[in-house]
Amino acid sequence: MKIIHLSDTHVDPEILYKIDSQQRFRQALDHIKDNHTDADHFMITGDLTHFGNDESYQIFINILSDAGLPDHLYPKLILGNHDDRENFKKNFPNTKTDENGFVQYTEKDNDKVFIFLDTNLANTDAGHLCDKRQQWLRETLDKEQKNKIYIFMHHNPLAIGHINSDNIGLVQREDLKKILLQYQNSIQHIFFGHQHVTSSGKYLDITFSSPRSTWSPLVPNFLNRYRLGTANTDPNYNIVLLEEDSLIVHSEDFLKTDVNWFTDN
Numbered sequence: 001m002k003i004i005h006l007s008d009t010h011v012d013p014e015i016l017y018k019i020d021s022q023q024r025f026r027q028a029l030d031h032i033k034d035n036h037t038d039a040d041h042f043m044i045t046g047d048l049t050h051f052g053n054d055e056s057y058q059i060f061i062n063i064l065s066d067a068g069l070p071d072h073l074y075p076k077l078i079l080g081n082h083d084d085r086e087n088f089k090k091n092f093p094n095t096k097t098d099e100n101g102f103v104q105y106t107e108k109d110n111d112k113v114f115i116f117l118d119t120n121l122a123n124t125d126a127g128h129l130c131d132k133r134q135q136w137l138r139e140t141l142d143k144e145q146k147n148k149i150y151i152f153m154h155h156n157p158l159a160i161g162h163i164n165s166d167n168i169g170l171v172q173r174e175d176l177k178k179i180l181l182q183y184q185n186s187i188q189h190i191f192f193g194h195q196h197v198t199s200s201g202k203y204l205d206i207t208f209s210s211p212r213s214t215w216s217p218l219v220p221n222f223l224n225r226y227r228l229g230t231a232n233t234d235p236n237y238n239i240v241l242l243e244e245d246s247l248i249v250h251s252e253d254f255l256k257t258d259v260n261w262f263t264d265n
């Protein structure tokens with residue numbers, strides 16, 4: 001199985017911080033169309049837009065339809081801190097929600113279950129998984145624990161550097177940790193975005209990975225205080241190859257040029 005994991009498109013009508021998020025999203029989708037239409041699933045883990053307004057969601061939708069990807073690669077979407085839940089639901093009426101109206105849902109593919117979480121809270125960049133959302137997650141994990149479970153969320157579930165530098169990560173990380181500990185035998189991997197940093201590793205007994213943003217890649221912060229930094233470096237998305245006995249995550253730097261395959265067979 002092949003999964004495309006892309007994040008943080010930050011689509012907006014304007015050019016933000018001198019980077020054209022619309023153009024970058026188009027370039028990423030063109031790259032996917034040229035290289036990965038054999039993928040089985042396409043997930044975008046939030047910050048779909050920069051300001052969460054209708055105009056931005058409509059631009060996002062138009063860019064996706066212009067890309068002409070095969071129908072089965074219409075992406076599964078979740079919210080980031082830059083998104084707006086009500087505007088999202090208005091513009092994507094077919095996306096499932098949980099009983100409390102959060103954009104949380106599952107998708108199944110044979111013995112694999114993909115769980116999509118909603119960590120958005122209005123007016124903050126930090127991630128939130130309130131009691132209701134935690135309850136939904138617990139019930140879902142309980143129901144699906146015989147399957148192989150893959151979690152998709154916007155915010156990083158753990159600090160990916162020093163804990164004191166993680167001002168905008170998930171606030172209820174200790175609560176989530178308890179849930180993950182209980183079901184870590186079933187949970188195969190956690191996919192997230194938000195920090196705009198390529199990361200991979202293991203949390204408890206669960207591996208994780210994140211791609212950079214397609215819009216604005218940031219540089220990792222190794223200090224014990226909060227800081228963000230930009231750099232003249234590549235945006236990317238990830239390609240995940242799932243086999244019975246392995247899970248491999250590749251970074252696709254989609255702005256790469258002058259690709260020369262040694263052979264074309």
Ligand SMILES: [Fe+2]
Binds near residue numbers: 008010047194195213
């Ligand atoms: Fe973002």
Ligand SMILES: [Fe+2]
Binds near residue numbers: 080081082194195
């Ligand atoms: Fe974010």
